[in-house]
Amino acid sequence: MKDSFQATFREKYRRMSFVALCIALIFSVSLMIPRGSGVMRAIIVNPDTYQQANNASWASISVSFMMGFFLPLIGATFLRNTIRMDRDNGTMTLFLTTKFSKLNYIMGKFLSNLCLMLIFWLIILIFSLIGTLLKFGQTTFNPGQFLMPFLILLPGLIFVSALTIFTEVIPGLRGRLGTAGLVAFLVILYAAGANYQHTPGHLLRLFNLSGSGYLITNIKQTVVQSSGKPLTLLKVIGASTSTRYTGAHNLVFPTLKLTGLDFLNMGLLVLLGIGLVVLAALLLERRPISTYHMGRWEMRLPAFRLPAKRLPAMEMNGIKHSQFYISSRLLTGGVTNYWVLIIMIIWLWNWGSTYSGLIHSAFPILFLAVIPLFAELGAGGVQNDVYQWLRTIPNGQRRQTIKECLAGITLSIFLVLPALSKVPAFMMVALFIWAVQLPLACQLLGRLTGSKRPVQLVIVLFFYLYINGAPLLPFDQSGLTLPTVIYLVIGLGSLSLLFFPKTYPIKK
Numbered sequence: 001m002k003d004s005f006q007a008t009f010r011e012k013y014r015r016m017s018f019v020a021l022c023i024a025l026i027f028s029v030s031l032m033i034p035r036g037s038g039v040m041r042a043i044i045v046n047p048d049t050y051q052q053a054n055n056a057s058w059a060s061i062s063v064s065f066m067m068g069f070f071l072p073l074i075g076a077t078f079l080r081n082t083i084r085m086d087r088d089n090g091t092m093t094l095f096l097t098t099k100f101s102k103l104n105y106i107m108g109k110f111l112s113n114l115c116l117m118l119i120f121w122l123i124i125l126i127f128s129l130i131g132t133l134l135k136f137g138q139t140t141f142n143p144g145q146f147l148m149p150f151l152i153l154l155p156g157l158i159f160v161s162a163l164t165i166f167t168e169v170i171p172g173l174r175g176r177l178g179t180a181g182l183v184a185f186l187v188i189l190y191a192a193g194a195n196y197q198h199t200p201g202h203l204l205r206l207f208n209l210s211g212s213g214y215l216i217t218n219i220k221q222t223v224v225q226s227s228g229k230p231l232t233l234l235k236v237i238g239a240s241t242s243t244r245y246t247g248a249h250n251l252v253f254p255t256l257k258l259t260g261l262d263f264l265n266m267g268l269l270v271l272l273g274i275g276l277v278v279l280a281a282l283l284l285e286r287r288p289i290s291t292y293h294m295g296r297w298e299m300r301l302p303a304f305r306l307p308a309k310r311l312p313a314m315e316m317n318g319i320k321h322s323q324f325y326i327s328s329r330l331l332t333g334g335v336t337n338y339w340v341l342i343i344m345i346i347w348l349w350n351w352g353s354t355y356s357g358l359i360h361s362a363f364p365i366l367f368l369a370v371i372p373l374f375a376e377l378g379a380g381g382v383q384n385d386v387y388q389w390l391r392t393i394p395n396g397q398r399r400q401t402i403k404e405c406l407a408g409i410t411l412s413i414f415l416v417l418p419a420l421s422k423v424p425a426f427m428m429v430a431l432f433i434w435a436v437q438l439p440l441a442c443q444l445l446g447r448l449t450g451s452k453r454p455v456q457l458v459i460v461l462f463f464y465l466y467i468n469g470a471p472l473l474p475f476d477q478s479g480l481t482l483p484t485v486i487y488l489v490i491g492l493g494s495l496s497l498l499f500f501p502k503t504y505p506i507k508k
Helices: 002-013 016-032 057-078 082-088 091-096 102-136 143-151 154-167 176-193 202-206 212-227 260-283 323-332 337-352 355-369 371-376 379-383 386-392 396-420 425-449 453-467 481-498
Strands: 041-045 234-238 313-316 319-322
Touching: 002 082, 002 102, 016 057, 016 102, 016 453, 041 057, 057 102, 057 143, 057 154, 057 176, 057 212, 057 234, 082 091, 082 102, 082 154, 102 143, 102 154, 102 260, 102 453, 154 176, 154 260, 176 202, 176 212, 202 260, 337 355, 337 396, 355 371, 355 396, 355 453, 371 425, 371 453, 379 425, 396 425, 396 481, 425 453, 425 481
Parallel strands: none
Antiparallel strands: 041 234, 313 319
16 A cells, blocks of 8 residues: 555656646635635625625635635546556556555555645645735634635545546546546536525535535525625625625624534545445456557667867767757756747737736746746756766866856846836836846756755745735835845855855755
């Protein structure tokens, strides 16, 4: 069970789609925290009676409502090929020739899926807490009221983690058809249970995977106790311009209270999930269901011809390339051509957007899209052993560092060109300094850690705080001097440390 868990977890954890999902969840939280104004609202409750989203108790209710819908769908799509991977690469065929415990194998797969779902859940919880405190402060924050809407999601996550495993062993549901059917089932189940105008039946209360039933009950009771009137309007992700927000009363949601029947339903849901895992072990195939063919592998290594004295260029496969070209190729080596095309489309979108749309959406999305490129700075050369190999050449590491700095700075300036054309003149210098220091800081962090993850994490956190209102980018006229000085110091410090003689890479 331990080996099955570790192999599956590491396979999923190392995928770029896992990082992309984590980033998407982080920034989706900022959109799900409710706002008291605007056409698009995360949640709307009796707007003719109550002021909307004017205290911290609204945040956890809103995020839990929407994450209760999206997290099961993520589980149905991202986690649902754990057994298929073993079938495709021939591991399952090898297992079937030995006496291995099917229950331990399936249980390891289930625990791996559950851990990944808990990571997603924990990311949502942490960044919801950060966003709530940044928006509403600590005056109206209640830790118990904030935590309960997230805790009621756990039984549903356990059941979905087991259901994805179970559907992979059922004939006819092992492929894409099973994924589509599972997604459709979860969407219908959510729609049926999230209807506040009808009382759900016993089955819907039992299979309340999203926890929406508990949230609706809490909202109904709070509305009746505060105004004496029933709940007349409840919208999640509402975008109605006809709705009149004339309410003047304050609505504070108390801590969610569960009845004995609610705890019983949660317990039964967890037991059903464990039962599906055991049943999946019994239904696992006893002989290979697909033939695995070992393909032919060919590896072609580029031939490098190095000049004896100087290193201005390298000759690769008979074609002479400069170090600047090789540094640029190292930046884009970790992404596909399709991703580069997406980056170019977003860059063109920056040119066509308004100034407000640029600073609030287009500019952050562009730099989030190029995170894989900035993560290659420093770390890419260390992980590919290029930087260690250049140590055998006189001044090789220094020359490569210079070319890599130039490649990163060129990329960063190219990305901010649309913003430079739209900002006022006095902001251009500040934005230019920010664009120059960003690749220098990324290269230093990647060089020292030998890993791409710290750079990815820092950029994600930076733009998450910026989207939530932190004045980190030089687009604010009132507080322009201090950030500019800070970024100038970071840039100069990173540049000096990159050429410090005792700065050696740490390969992981």
